[in-house]
Amino acid sequence: MEPLNIGRRREVCWDEALIDSAEGVQVRMHRPEFRNVAFVADAPWEGDVSGYFTFMPDDGRLRMYYRGSRITLDADGVREHPHTTVFCYGESDDGGRTFRRVNVNKHAFWGTKDNNIILNNIRDNMSFFKDTNPDCPADELYKGLAEEGETLAYYKSADGVNFERVRTLVDDGAYDSLNVAMWDSVRKKYFLFYRGIHGGGSNNGKWTHTEDHAMHTTIIRDIRVRTSEDFVTWDEPRMLEYDPEREDLELYTNQIQPYYRAKHMYIGFPMRYTDRYMDSKNFYHLPDREHREMLIRNWGRSGTAMTDGIIMTSRDGYHFRRTEEAFFTPGPERGTNWYYGDGSLCYGMFETPSDIPGAPNEISIYLPADYRVNPVKILRYAVRLDGFFSWRADYPGGKVTTKPFVFEGDAMHVNFATSCAGYVQIRMLDEDGCAIEGYDSGRMFGDSVSRPVDFDAPVSALSGKTVRMEITMKDADLYSFVFRPDYLAANS
Secondary structure, eight states: OEEEETTTTEESSSSTTTEEEEESEEEOOOOOEEEEEEOOSTTTTTOOOOEEEEEHHHHTEEEEEEEEEEEEEEEEOOEEEESEEEEEEEEEEETSSEEOOOOOOOOOTTBBOSSEEEEOOOOOOOEEEOOOOOTOOOOEEEEEEEETTEEEEEEEEEEOOOOOEEEEOOSSSOSSSSSEEEEEETTTTTEEEEEEEESOBTTTTTOOOOTTTTTSSSOEEEEEEEEEEESOOOOOOEEOOEEEOOOEEOOOOOOEEEETTTTEEEEEOEEEEEEEGGGGGGGTTTTSHHHHHHHHHHHHHHHHEEEEOOOOOSSSSEEEESSSSSSSOOOOSSSSOTTTTTTOOOOOOEEEOOOTTTTTOOEEEEESSSTTSSSSSEEEEEEETTTEEEEEOOOOEEEEEOOOOEOSSEEEEEEEEEEEEEEEEEEEEETSOOOOEEEOOBBBBEEEEEEEEEOOOGGGGGSEEEEEEEEEEEEEEEEEEEEEOHHHTTOO
């Protein structure tokens, strides 16, 4: 077996890729915890269908982009848009806990430019990212992708606020969703993840005029990927593949992004779309009955479809390990949820100080609430660093043996958590699986995002050699591990 070269990179325990054998240990998903309301889209140019929020960390500045839009219903349930769709800009002053509008004085709304509108000519959706390609021209440092009917347009900006259209980027998808791109610093190319469709009368990934947005069709919304070295010429599109093979679900968005603490990993948060029209007895009991019935009468799937969020990870951007269980459900019925639009996680994440004094930083992710009912609220949720998944052993205990790998460094740190009765014990093995003398950590207990692993022999003596790890666990989670020079590992 060819050893994996992990070098100094952090390995997150989100999949089975590093596992050679396991008994009593499984990959377990961890759901986030609610923290606070981070933003309310209640300005006159915003409202109940504000959406497609993008959160962008940018050298200490925390940026927010989003669609401002609202729908009003008259007495007959006819939908009216009281103003054109706009795209807006905001920032955080408190490390990502809350966000505020930033007045940019660009576009007049109701006779004044006193607003945060940066674009007023986008039909439905637009995503934003900062280009980290070292060869990126200064005037294209910030990029936006906007749906224009059957094409996806590219916008550029030097400052992240003033955007101008450059050209059509690609034209092979069904772009009425959030389509995202980024520079992959590991693979040295751009990745573009976008919506396609298949099944029914679909036309090579694009909507047809007869089935566009039709109710209860055989069309399936899917996710596709293309790559480019220059953001101009793109390779042929590929549909994402899932291992193990999964049910052919409708995935409305993709929200795929490199994980900032382990940049060789991708993580995505698709919104799963399920039309429950066959289970109509439930609609009588769900929240906001009158409004829901009006939606069903007038727009069908806008009242009968339900959405939630799932989670998936990848080591190459093409093959994904996808959960079937929800990462976000609509949650307890509270009067404004269990609607089409729930579970549509915002794009991007921030590392945010914990609200608990002395506790380590956590990852903030953001979720819209009250979509289609009230002005959209953005709820902040928190996840432990690297804590979307773990290798988990319950109280009876278990053991993992890794595949052979090669690392660089003179220190090992782990992100782990145990109960007071539990432990994680790490033994270093040679390539053939024999224990190496001096490399038994003993039974570690506690809860730390960066605990040094204390061996009797120096870690540096194994650097560059092919080794395995035997990890014995009891009532414990292992989230990640890293080998690095000691001064780096202790501060990562």
